[in-house]
Amino acid sequence: MEKEVIDYCANEYCGKEIHFGQPVFRIGHELVCNGQCLVEKLGAKATIAGRDKDET
Numbered sequence: 001m002e003k004e005v006i007d008y009c010a011n012e013y014c015g016k017e018i019h020f021g022q023p024v025f026r027i028g029h030e031l032v033c034n035g036q037c038l039v040e041k042l043g044a045k046a047t048i049a050g051r052d053k054d055e056t
């Protein structure tokens, strides 16, 4: 069953459809589809504490 598309993920690298009733994150008036998109949208990056230098 197709749910109504109410918005699109605010992470421009994702841009997935966001459907009515879907759990999302809100940043101001923008919505992102999951936690990964949230950190990317905020310019943050998941890493391991103390191992940042291993990242390229």
Ligand SMILES: [Zn+2]
Binding pocket: 009, 010, 011, 014, 015, 016, 032, 033, 034, 037
């Ligand atoms: Zn997304």
